[in-house]
Structure formats: structure tokens, C-alpha cells
Amino acid sequence: MTDPLLAHLQGSLFPQCRVGINGFGRIGRAAFRASLERTDLIVVAINHTAPSIDYLLHAIKYDSTHGTSRHAADLSIKDDALYFKDRRIELFSQRDPLRLYWKAAGAEYVVESTGKMTTVETAGAHLKSGAKKVVISAPSKDAKTIVVGVNRKEYNPSMNVLSNASCTTNCLAPLAKVHASTSSQPILDGYSKKNRRLGRGVSSNIIPTTTGAATAVQLVLPELAGKFTGVSVRVPVNNVSMVDLTVHLSTPVQSVHDLLLPIREASTGLSTLGPLANVLCVNDDELVSHDFLGWQYSCIVDSAATVMLNERVFKIIAWYDNEYGYACRLLDLVMFTHEVDNGKVPTPTASGWQTPTGGHDHAVQV
Secondary structure, three states, rough: OHHHHHHHOOOOOOEEEEEEEEEEOOHHHHHHHHHOOOOOOOEEEEEEOOHHHHHHHHHHHHOOOOOEEEEEEEEEEEEEEEEEOOOOEEEEOOOOOOHHHHHOOOOOEEEEEEOOOOOOHHHOOHHHHHOEEEEEEEOOOOOOOOOOOOOHOOOOOOOEEEOOOOOHHHHHHHHHHHOOOOOOOOOOOOOOOOOOOHHHOOOHHEEEOOOOOOHHHHHHHHHOOOOOOEEEEEEEEOOEEEEEEEEOOOOOOOOOOHHHHHHHHHHOOOOOOOOOOOOOEEEOOOOOHHHOOOOOOOEEOOEEEEEEEEEEEEEEEEEEOOOOOHHHHHHHHHHHHHHHOOOOOOOOEOEEOOOOOOOOOOOOOO
16 A cells, blocks of 8 residues: 555545635745646635735736746636636635635635734634635644644644644754745845844845744654754845754764665655655755755755764755745645545554545555
């Protein structure tokens, strides 16, 4: 039986997962673009704050970072709705989530990507508007954090609001198991409520700041509690970030090749560590940040940049597209919950996986 956790379930024989997106900024639009590459789920409704629906359409088609959508010719506006080919996608423009009609639009699962509704209480408003489940595209203080490929066995269908953690956590956690400037960073000097450094212009500075990624990794991998810390540095690039992970190993390893071997195995689905295919990969080419634009992986280990200090201390460099790669994991988590909720894959338990009656095998498609 193919491990169902490995599957993106593209081309599934089961009914498509119907998704709504609340918040149509960088992550919301990236998630929509990523959805157009899939056959297992469809976006049926979008809540946005664009000045007009024509402006919204333009923002979907054209992007200075990710380029023109290859589906641009298939996207149009008609009768105040967005169309992908002949499929209608309802458009809302509401600040109050209680005024959204997810159920009427057919959206069972909502991607909460405003960056503002990050608690069970605030994101839970979508449940009152007809959604069955909400996945937050940000860290949350009280929602269950699930990182695809790392701790999905902790999910159960009674969880109605989930956090997909941050893009950095999604990169670090798979790597721990075996930053580019963001939209919150100003281009020119301004003011920041968080600290003075974040008020400085990113286009001409390298800016040290804090990150919650190390803490979040310990949430999904509690065995690493007290063994992780980190800082974040914002640099003048639009997209693609890098993790610099220094590890002290309990068991000595003789070379970088030996260190990367279990990572390579995990990335091909051959490892007993879990479902890391399509999440983790090792790249052997000597690339730079821009080359990783549009890569779907959460974590791309740079073998050429990984160095050995001694048999126990190594520096591992890993890249990730902090928009598109993260959006792909966001949709993977939505799809995974949909399949589990509908009994299409084994239900996760603390000790492993329980196959429901009438369960099915799934072929893995990359």
C-alpha cells in the first residue's frame, strides 16, 4: 500500500475539495495560482479588498516576482465573478467575516490569509459563515499547528481551526526531523511599532530581527524542546529565503555526503521518517536565490553550500520560496484534512494510522 501521507492526491478519484480564500495579498494570490496547477481541489470563492474586480484580475494575471500566470488567457471577469475557463469563482469584498457566505458559495474549507485572524476565536468566525474547516496561513498562539510532512499524525477531524505555521518553520521542521523581505518590510525608511530596525528601508540594509520559527519547530517536534534557537535577517530581495542551520550531532558523521544521505532518502519517500517527498529535496547545482522562484518544496537543501566543521558539527544551508512554496504546503494541508475528514486516508492516531472501512490506496503524483 502506498503511504497516503506522501500523496498530494492530484488526480484523485474522489470529489474535489472546495476552497475559499479570505485575504488576497501575497499568500492568498500565490495559493490561488498554485490551485490552478492541481486537480484535487478548486477555489470556489475569494474575499478580497482590491479597489475593483478588474484590478483583482490584473493582480492575479501579472506579478513582478512570479511573472505572468501561464493561465492568464483562461481567467476573466463576467457577471461580477471571476472565471477560470468556464468555472465560476464567487467574489466577496467584506471586512466582516460574519457577512461572508462560504456555504452558499460551496466553500467547505477556508484559507485564512489576511494575517490578522490568527487565533481560534477570530479565524473561527468563518465557521459561523458556513465553512467546515479553517487553515490559517500564519503562526497561531492557540490553533493546532500542523506542518506537512512532519506532524500530520497529530491531526484529527475534530480540529476545526489549524495553523500552517510560517514559511520558515515549514523549511526548518522537515530538515530538523532527519529571509527574504516580506510585505511587512518597507522599501524606504519609515516607522515600525515592533522595533526601530524594522522601520528601516530593506532596499539598502541587512536587518536583523526576531523569528518565532525556532519556537514553532519545537511545537511540532517536541523532542527538540530546549535545543533550538534562531534569528532572522531581512535582506533586499523580493522573494526566496534561506535557512542557515548549524547542527551539533549526537552521533559522529564522516562527511557531508553521509550527512545528506538520509535527507536524500527522505526526499524520495524511501525513509521511515515520514512523508517528506514533495516537501524536502536536495539540490546539487550551484544556484542563487532567484533560481528557486516557483519551487514547490518547503525545504531545498543546498549540498554545495553545506559544510563540515568536524564529525559532529555541520552547517546546512537550505532555500525556500517563501510565497509559492508555502502556498503549496497550505493547499496540501487543506487537501489532507479534506481527505481525512471524508475517510479517504487512514485516520491519524498517536501511535500511527488507522485505515477506515472502505479505505483506498492512492497513487503518488508529483
